[in-house]
Amino acid sequence: MKISNDIAALSLLKREFVNVRKAEGTYLSSPSPEVLAELDASYERFMTRVDNFGFQDTHGQTAAQYHDAILAYGSAFSALDAAETTFDAEKDAFAET
16 A cells, blocks of 8 residues: 555654554444544544644645545445345345246
């Protein structure tokens, strides 16, 4: 992951980003609005550090792309879940005939 590599030598950012990654892991396994709120809160704390240390133009842009990708996962997961539900219903209807 590009953002992890970019901040590897910056311990003040890396420490906060580890918390973001933990929240990400939880969100990827269980993408609910509550877990997303926790992820967003952790990401905001990380971005506060990015802003405070003057890395908006470099690491801030990469972090924004990372966050956008995580947000896209939620909608893709919802679409997949809906497709699976529809498939299961269609399969059951077919099996009954």
